[in-house]
Amino acid sequence: MEQAIKVTGLRKVFGKHTAIEDISFDVKPGEIFGLLGPSGSGKTTTIKILTGELGQSAGEVSVLDTNAGSFGTADFKSRIGILSDNSSLYERLTVYDNLKLFCKLYDAPLERIDVMLDEVNLKEARSKVVSKLSKGMKQRVLLAKALIHQPELVFLDEPTSALDPGNAAHIQRGLQKLNEAGTTIFITTHDMEEATELCDRVAFLNNGKIQELGSPDALRYKYSTHAFHVETFSSEWLVIENKAENADKIRDLIASGQVKAIHSDNPTLGQIFLKVTGKELV
Numbered sequence: 001m002e003q004a005i006k007v008t009g010l011r012k013v014f015g016k017h018t019a020i021e022d023i024s025f026d027v028k029p030g031e032i033f034g035l036l037g038p039s040g041s042g043k044t045t046t047i048k049i050l051t052g053e054l055g056q057s058a059g060e061v062s063v064l065d066t067n068a069g070s071f072g073t074a075d076f077k078s079r080i081g082i083l084s085d086n087s088s089l090y091e092r093l094t095v096y097d098n099l100k101l102f103c104k105l106y107d108a109p110l111e112r113i114d115v116m117l118d119e120v121n122l123k124e125a126r127s128k129v130v131s132k133l134s135k136g137m138k139q140r141v142l143l144a145k146a147l148i149h150q151p152e153l154v155f156l157d158e159p160t161s162a163l164d165p166g167n168a169a170h171i172q173r174g175l176q177k178l179n180e181a182g183t184t185i186f187i188t189t190h191d192m193e194e195a196t197e198l199c200d201r202v203a204f205l206n207n208g209k210i211q212e213l214g215s216p217d218a219l220r221y222k223y224s225t226h227a228f229h230v231e232t233f234s235s236e237w238l239v240i241e242n243k244a245e246n247a248d249k250i251r252d253l254i255a256s257g258q259v260k261a262i263h264s265d266n267p268t269l270g271q272i273f274l275k276v277t278g279k280e281l282v
């Protein structure tokens, strides 16, 4: 398989409102791909089209070498996992019984339940009724559900947005491990640090259009001024351009013992997003 996801000229119109306007991108097998955008930019709509929950108005979509017309088949559904705002649990059943139902649905062995509960840090909650769980705990059960059948590709719509920092970090490590084991991950997030840490490549979605696409490192380099920020022991910050004629200046500063640290001037993904779209991603 050359591409896990291939999207060409995708467009989605709701009545008079164009939610997605001619977007194209590929996701490679084994990649963690992040779709980043402010509220209403079209992230959830994109996930819903890629998982067969919504039809597109125009364009071509292929996921795991399957065309949109076959997204409803049991075979396709068994190959993907989904965590979206439509994912739900049986509120009156326990965590364990919820996951047991999904194991049966996907023909997954019951041993997967404890493996997944460990992954999402919920072993102690296995006998709790879902209606008694906090929002963040429910989110983690939903994540366990999305991964219970060991799909090749998972779609995660803001998986850590309801979590406290400790559990968000735990889930991020779990996603990295899952990816190292070969799972392709398509994730949407508002969290730029999470995107920088997790994603091989990110696309900036704004008003239904992709405005930038690349690896976090490549984007940070592209938008860098390429200057050095030199911090001295007298708490001064000097900005020195990365030019041959400045080599002696930097050498002299280091030789004089004044240099505490030298930093590159690569902006954060959040700063780049603001520059490209004019919007803060909060």
Ligand SMILES: Nc1ncnc2c1ncn2[C@@H]1O[C@H](COP(=O)(O)OP(=O)(O)OP(=O)(O)O)[C@@H](O)[C@H]1O
Pocket: 014, 017, 019, 037, 038, 039, 040, 041, 042, 043, 044, 045, 046
């Ligand atoms: N079923 C629908 N009918 C009409 N308009 C819709 C529908 N679903 C989404 N939209 C509109 O499409 C645009 C994109 O919505 P979408 O939910 O994809 O954004 P998002 O980037 O996921 O936002 P958020 O981060 O708030 O979840 C919004 O303007 C939204 O109001």
